[in-house]
Amino acid sequence: MKVLLKLTNVAVYAGETCLLEPISLELIQDQPLTILGQTGSGKSLLAQAIMGLLPKALSVSGEIEVFGKVMTIKERRALWGRVLVMLPQEPWHALNPLMKGVDQVKEVYQCVLGESRQEALASTHQDLLxxxxxxxxxxxPDQLSGGMAQRLAIVAATAGxxxxxxxxxxxxxxxxxxxxxIVRMLQSRSDLGSLLIITHDVVVARQLGGKLLVMKEGRVVEEGEALLLLNNPQACYTRDLIAAEPSAWPEIAPTSRRSAAEDVLVVDQLAIARGNRTLFNGVSFSIKKGAVVGIVGDSGCGKSSLGDALLNLLPISAGSITxxxxxxxxxxxxxxxxxPPSAFSSSVSLGQLLDDxxxxxDIDKSRVAPLLDRLKLPNGILERNCLSVSGGELQRFAILRALLLDPVFLFADEPTSRLDPITAKEVTTLLVELASxxxxxxxxxxxxxALIRKTCHKTICL
Structure with a gap:
């Protein structure tokens, strides 16, 4: 077994505060390693420490070896692209907003691998296909759905x-x-190396196999062979993660609905197109006050576009919205x-955004503290900006901001996609309670x- 990457007592600090307790691990050739844990548990901090991407306010201790050699941050950065690569949590942080997708991937083939323009273009089209x-x-990137942007970021990152x-x-x-x-693609691109995946998706951990580390609040609570650990977890926290998968949820949506409830929206024979492509047509439905309606469909089928059209953020091609x-x-x-990063300014603190x-x-400011507690957000989060919190924390903060405005209609576009199963269940339950x-x-x-089936009164399939 060839050890490609080795961490010995690696810890991350913010001043004197320990954010990530000392952790040791090995990344072995042809053996994937999955780090599973709750939002804010320190998983992303660990990856940033390995890459040398921690913010200046944070420091790291311990040793990081690559190919058996202890390397400085500068030495590890020299391996970026050709040997070592990190796919960031947010695709928008990895992509140039002004470049077409094909150019972003082609550029990697030309600049990192030295391919000619024609060779790079052929390689790029094969990858995108x-x-x-x-x-x-x-x-x-702004013309792509979130899922499509994620796939583009993965292709661009691994093209070198x-x-x-x-x-x-x-x-x-x-x-x-x-x-x-995507899991198969990452496995194939790491055939001669190895793959470390950070996730809160138990299904992905099962698919990958290999080794598994379970993290909570900056420390490792359990580790071992992935399938053995998931089939027979010893830590209570691991059992809670597995039990929080949507397929295991009880029915969350209230079963009693007033048939006389008033409609908020009525959609009749709606069609939406992007460019020359029709996303969908002939869609009709209504939404009543207090109802939770689900939308399901493949990535890029028009789910986000439908919600944007209902909010007058996107023109429709045919039909009507009342x-x-x-x-x-x-x-x-x-x-x-x-x-959520696309909905916040990074130039001021989250607290300042709430104050504004x-x-x-003219909102009663005393409502903020109970909502912070209900969404399990620390008071200290208000002192940070949107780039200094985890994706899951930022999504919960976005929900807090929405709740303060007493919405009559809320389009929740994948609101739990950045949350671990435990937090996702809590947040989804909160949204259903809000509706009621x-x-x-x-x-x-x-x-x-499964999430839609457990939480919604009816479902629209695109």
Whole structure:
């Protein structure tokens, strides 16, 4: 067994505060390693420490060896692209917003591998074809769905030939078929090296096999052979993670619904197109106050576009949308974005963003603290900006901001795609409670059919 990467007592600190307790592990050739854990458990900090990408305010201790040699940050960075690569949690942080997808991948083949323009273009089209993006090659990242952008980021990151891959939540926001395809793609691209995947998806951990580490609050609680550990977990926390998969949830949606409840939205024979491509047509449905309606469908089928059209953020091609709650203010028709970083400014703290909201809409500020507690967000999060918190924490903060505005209609676009199963269950339950308590209509998008089945009163399939 060839050890490609070895960590010895690696820990991460913010001043005197230990964020990631000392951890030792080995990444062995042809043996994937999965790190499974709750949002904010320190999984991403570990990957950033390995790559040398920690923010300046954080420090790292311990030794990191690559190919048997203890390497400095500078030496590890010299391996980027050709030997060692990291897929970031947010595809928007990895992609150039002004470049077409085909150019972003082609550039890697030309600059890292030295291929000619024609060779690079041929290699790029082959890669995009493998992940179902050949028809979207000339689109910019903002013209892609979240799942499509994730696939583009993976292709661009691995095009340089690096076969030691650190992938931070690479399958979030993807439907089942795309998820399985991405896992197979990462496995094939690490054939001569190895793969370290950070995830909160128990299914992905089962698919990969190999070794498994389970983390909670900055420390390892359990480790061993993946399949043995998942089939016979010893730690209570591991058992809780497995039990929190949507397929094991009880029915969350309230069973009693007032048949006389008023409609908030009525959609009739709706069609939406992007460019020359029709995403869907002939879609008709209504949503009542207090109802939770689910949308399912493959990545790129138009789920996000449907929600945007309902909020007047996207033109429709045919049909009609009637909004019936005329007393509601514009800011009470809201969207929870699939990629929360796209909904926040990084130039100010999250606390300042909330203060601005409170002033703008004359909100009682005393409502903030109970919501922080209900969403399990620490008070200290308000002192940080959107780039200094985990993806899951930022998504829960986005839900907090939405709740403060007392929405009458909430389009929740994959609101749990960045959350571990335990937190996802809590957040989804909260959204369903919101619908019932505040008489708010919720349109919930998810690639997880079990989640939709357990939480929604009815389902729209695109």
């Amino acid at each position: 493998q992940v179902g993006l050949d028809d979207s090659a000339h689109k910019r 030939g690096a076969n030691m891959i650190l992938a931070d939540e690479p399958t979030k926001g993807l439907d089942v078929s795309r998820r399985d395809g 909004r019936l709650n005329h007393d509601a203010k514009p800011h009470q028709w809201l969207k929870l974005y699939q990629d 909201l409170v002033v703008l809409h 308590e505040a008489n708010c209509a919720v349109l919930l998008v998810s690639h997880d059919a």
